[in-house]
Structures are given as C-alpha cells and as structure tokens.
Amino acid sequence: MKCPVCYHKDTQVIDSRIATDGLSIRRRRRCLKCNFRFSTSEEMEIMDLMVVKRDGRREYYKRDKIISGLKKALEKRPITDDQFKKLLNSIELELQRLKKNEVTSQQIGQIIMKCLKKVDQVAYIRYASVYESFKDAQDFKKELNNLLKNKIGNKKINLK
DSSP: OOOTTTOOSOEEEEEEEEOTTSSEEEEEEEETTTOOEEEEEEEOOOOSOEEEOTTSOEEEOOHHHHHHHHHHHTTTSOOOHHHHHHHHHHHHHHHHHTOOSEEEHHHHHHHHHHHHHHHOHHHHHHHHHHHTTOOSHHHHHHHHHHHHHHHTTTOOOOOO
C-alpha cells in the first residue's frame, strides 16, 4: 500500500479492527518514510461470478451495477452509509450462498428485491417498478397491496 502523501511503497499496519458492518476490516497504517498515518478498508469481493443476462449474453459480475441500482432506488430515503454497506453485503452474501459460478440477472434482481424489502419498502417499490416493468398504476397498487398484506399478518388492506 503506497502512502497517499509521499507515495512511498512501504507502510506498516498499526491496528486492524472489524468495521461496524461486521463484514469489512478497517486498518490503520503508517508510512515508513514520512510517518503519515491513514486508514484503509478491506471488504469481500465476489470473484469469477458470471451473470447470464435475459438475452443470453454472459458478463462478469459488476458490483457497481448493483450499487447504481440501489442508489437510484434509495434516493432521498433515510439510509446511512453503514446501512447501505450492510444492504450491499447482504445481497452479495446471498449471491455467495448460491454457490454457483453463474447466476441469472433474474436471480440477482430477486435477491436485491428481497433484501431491499427488509430495509426500505419505498425503495423496494421503486426498484420493483423498474425490475418488474410496471406498466401502470394498477401494477403499483397490486404490489403495494401485497406489501401491506404481508406486513399486517395476512390481513388484506386495499388501496383505493
């Protein structure tokens, strides 16, 4: 790890701690040349996962695509950076639990919706409306009724 100040190639790890999300490690470092102290973060990365698109094309898993979709769904929602990281990590953990080298984009979408539903229902509806290609207000109403039905112990509430 190069020093961000003098670009010296040798730094020393002074301290390592598990981050608040429990899924990454925060390391405190010191440059051996200029003694500048800085922190780095280490998190899991899904390697060698192929995504099979709806049209049959295959591409490598790209974390940035998930992040982009989540940020759009969670825009102006009350979610902290830690909560966002936990959400992202829970999605990637679910992908790893599949224990496959190839997953479909539909599987990824379903996992994202499952995890989003637990974190923020408005973001879930936003994501689902794009992912499921809602065509009109009826599709929104149907999904909202499903959400409300599941939230209030199978007691159906109809939106007017």
